[in-house]
Amino acid sequence: MRKSFVAQNPSVLVFLICLSLFTVVVTVLAEGFGVGALSTSFIKTLGKTLCLCLVAIAMDLIWGYCGILSLGHFAFFGLGGYMVGMWLMYARTEIIVEGALAQGDIPPTPQEIIDGIGNQIFGVVGSSDFPVVWTFADSLMSQLLLVLVVPGLLALVFGWLAFRSRVTGVYLSILTQAMTLALALYLFQNDSGLRGNNGLSGLQNLPGVTAPQSAVSLWFFWASALALGAGYILSAWVVSGKFGSVIRGIRDNEARVRFLGYPVESFKLMLFTLTAMIAAVAGALYYPQAGIINPAEIAPIASIYLAVWVAIGGRGRLYGAVLGAAFVSLVSTWFTGGQAPDINLGFYTVQWVDWWQVILGLSFVLVTLFAPKGIGGLFDLLKREDKA
Amino acid sequence: MSQMNTLLEVSGVSVSFDGFRAINNLSFQIGPSELRAVIGPNGAGKTTFMDIVTGKTRPDEGRVLWGEKSISLLALNEAQIAQAGVGRKFQKPTVFEEQSVRENLMMARRAPRSWWAVLTFRASAQDRTRVEELAQEVGLQEHLDRVAGELSHGQKQWLEIGMLLAQEPRLLLVDEPAAGMTPQEREHTTDLLVEAAKTRAVVVVEHDMEFVRRLNCKVTVLHEGSVLAEGGLDHVTANPDVIDVYLGR
Ligand SMILES: Nc1ncnc2c1ncn2[C@@H]1O[C@H](COP(=O)(O)OP(=O)(O)OP(=O)(O)O)[C@@H](O)[C@H]1O
Ligand SMILES: [Mg+2]
Numbered sequence: 219m220r221k222s223f224v225a226q227n228p229s230v231l232v233f234l235i236c237l238s239l240f241t242v243v244v245t246v247l248a249e250g251f252g253v254g255a256l257s258t259s260f261i262k263t264l265g266k267t268l269c270l271c272l273v274a275i276a277m278d279l280i281w282g283y284c285g286i287l288s289l290g291h292f293a294f295f296g297l298g299g300y301m302v303g304m305w306l307m308y309a310r311t312e313i314i315v316e317g318a319l320a321q322g323d324i325p326p327t328p329q330e331i332i333d334g335i336g337n338q339i340f341g342v343v344g345s346s347d348f349p350v351v352w353t354f355a356d357s358l359m360s361q362l363l364l365v366l367v368v369p370g371l372l373a374l375v376f377g378w379l380a381f382r383s384r385v386t387g388v389y390l391s392i393l394t395q396a397m398t399l400a401l402a403l404y405l406f407q408n409d410s411g412l413r414g415n416n417g418l419s420g421l422q423n424l425p426g427v428t429a430p431q432s433a434v435s436l437w438f439f440w441a442s443a444l445a446l447g448a449g450y451i452l453s454a455w456v457v458s459g460k461f462g463s464v465i466r467g468i469r470d471n472e473a474r475v476r477f478l479g480y481p482v483e484s485f486k487l488m489l490f491t492l493t494a495m496i497a498a499v500a501g502a503l504y505y506p507q508a509g510i511i512n513p514a515e516i517a518p519i520a521s522i523y524l525a526v527w528v529a530i531g532g533r534g535r536l537y538g539a540v541l542g543a544a545f546v547s548l549v550s551t552w553f554t555g556g557q558a559p560d561i562n563l564g565f566y567t568v569q570w571v572d573w574w575q576v577i578l579g580l581s582f583v584l585v586t587l588f589a590p591k592g593i594g595g596l597f598d599l600l601k602r603e604d605k606a
Numbered sequence: 607m608s609q610m611n612t613l614l615e616v617s618g619v620s621v622s623f624d625g626f627r628a629i630n631n632l633s634f635q636i637g638p639s640e641l642r643a644v645i646g647p648n649g650a651g652k653t654t655f656m657d658i659v660t661g662k663t664r665p666d667e668g669r670v671l672w673g674e675k676s677i678s679l680l681a682l683n684e685a686q687i688a689q690a691g692v693g694r695k696f697q698k699p700t701v702f703e704e705q706s707v708r709e710n711l712m713m714a715r716r717a718p719r720s721w722w723a724v725l726t727f728r729a730s731a732q733d734r735t736r737v738e739e740l741a742q743e744v745g746l747q748e749h750l751d752r753v754a755g756e757l758s759h760g761q762k763q764w765l766e767i768g769m770l771l772a773q774e775p776r777l778l779l780v781d782e783p784a785a786g787m788t789p790q791e792r793e794h795t796t797d798l799l800v801e802a803a804k805t806r807a808v809v810v811v812e813h814d815m816e817f818v819r820r821l822n823c824k825v826t827v828l829h830e831g832s833v834l835a836e837g838g839l840d841h842v843t844a845n846p847d848v849i850d851v852y853l854g855r
Binding site for chain 1: 660662683684685686688689693694696700702703704705709712713714719720721724725727728729769773
């Protein structure tokens with residue numbers, strides 16, 4: 219008989235329980251409302267990690283389930299960050315400028331305020347006019363909508379061109395790398411309208427909010443946990459049932475799926491666009507916690523790391539992507555954040571900041587060769603022992 | 607006009623691969639509920655013929671017309687041709703090895719194919735019973751929840767035949783269905799194909815003469831990409847050209 223969605227996908231329930239417990243424990247231990255065992259900057263690291271887990275789920279959907287090795291999903295992640303960053307920067311600068319102008323004798327005209335904001339934001343790139351892309355920056359609702367619309371549209375157009383010409387495999391991966399590189403190079407230009415290599419900054423300050431960062435960091439942590447939970451449920455629903463069958467079929471034998479009458483291109487396009495939007499939501503939550511976004515964030519290597527996380531975690535299972543992203547990014551923060559003590563071998567000092575990259579690269583190779591199921595594969599071993 | 611008497615009409619079709627003519631001015635017709643065997647030596651172009659009809663290979667010239675309205679299949683892509691009602695079984699069994707027999711059959715089962723329809727699809731009681739019936743028909747009822755990759759070669763052949771029937775196509779193209787089957791399994795396959803051909807057109811490519819004899823239908827002999835002879839099995843096997851190129855060896 220038909221079983222409920224949760225009964226068919228027990229991992230969803232387990233995941234949600236773990237995520238809720240984690241959120242509660244972190245909240246209790248945090249500085250903001252709890253006992254203060256966890257610093258605000260660590261709460262931000264955890265919140266950002268949850269966002270990385272969400273984008274890893276998107277990567278797993280498109281690569282692990284549908285076999286499309288996109289090496290460009292971090293571009294969508296970054297675009298999501300830019301969209302929300304524009305509003306944060308605009309609204310906060312507006313408050314500052316209004317405050318400054320109110321000091322004068324005559325009340326400022328709206329035009330003076332706009333000019334003031336323009337000067338503040340675009341002074342670094344030698345301009346003061348608002349570029350067209352900032353048209354909706356004064357409206358939070360519009361920018362939140364653009365978080366979905368801009369990356370979604372880019373994915374739709376790019377995917378349509380690529381899938382229609384039946385570009386697959388390595389060629390598609392290269393094409394997605396080219397896309398993210400082109401986007402990064404464009405954003406690096408001062409006249410791109412998004413402040414060139416300065417990027418957008420001060421994003422951790424919520425306009426009009428006087429609460430301390432210790433509280434704000436928890437809000438974002440909660441929002442990230444909520445988004446991850448929702449993204450997990452959505453993804454689990456998408457890959458269960460017939461749609462999941464079809465996309466896994468596309469991964470394993472695309473031509474055969476076509477001969478069954480399924481329009482393979484439209485399935486790919488839909489999934490590519492959906493995962494781009496999930497990535498964008500993750501980015502929109504990540505960058506206010508990071509405080510700054512600049513074009514270096516969407517350099518091609520970032521998207522490659524994303525694939526590495528999913529591979530290490532175990533592709534083709536959602537919790538694998540989450541484990542991979544959480545594990546690798548946290549370990550990576552530890553090694554590159556200067557917390558790991560350098561090892562002095564006498565003749566040579568191992569500096570983790572440099573050597574971590576080597577370790578990561580090596581573990582990627584080892585996992586690919588010897589444990590293609592990644593960390594998630596360990597759960598299979600447990601299951602098998604259960605049965606035995 | 608009374609009843610349609612041609613479901614598929616292939617005429618004057620040629621295709622070359624790097625200058626080699628794999629199909630040479632081929633013409634072929636089949637009616638809406640007809641069983642046809644296609645035989646011919648290795649490399650005669652039997653699989654290529656199926657590739658052309660299903661949209662995998664574009665011919666250099668010729669026409670492929672389909673159905674009452676004589677629409678050209680050459681203007682459609684693989685998925686559209688399949689949706690129009692052409693189902694195909696490959697020479698090498700191709701099932702989705704990582705998915706269960708049930709999932710394979712459910713995926714093949716006739717239903718709207720757009721991504722939205724698939725995403726919102728909920729299997730009805732009727733869908734589930736039909737999948738179980740199909741599994742029964744091809745002898746896989748015990749294996750519904752097994753992963754297809756675990757099945758034997760013969761069972762994979764069966765599964766693919768089951769998937770073909772699940773699609774409910776108007777034309778079945780079956781490439782060497784009996785390869786790797788035991789004599790009893792072959793017999794069962796014959797029965798299934800004969801049964802299927804009562805309500806639809808079935809084209810079977812097969813090397814095995816005994817198998818073709820049991821199908822008891824009109825036979826088309828292909829050689830070097832075109833039709834060498836057509837008619838009853840006894841008729842074509844008596845043809846000196848056929849004996850020369852195929853049976854005589
Ligand atoms: N994609 C291709 N590229 C080049 N040559 C091809 C291609 N497809 C088929 N051929 C050639 O066309 C000829 C016909 O091949 P086809 O597979 O249709 O033969 P067949 O009748 O199915 O043979 P068999 O009984 O061995 O399955 C062969 O010589 C084959 O090598
Ligand atoms: Mg063949």
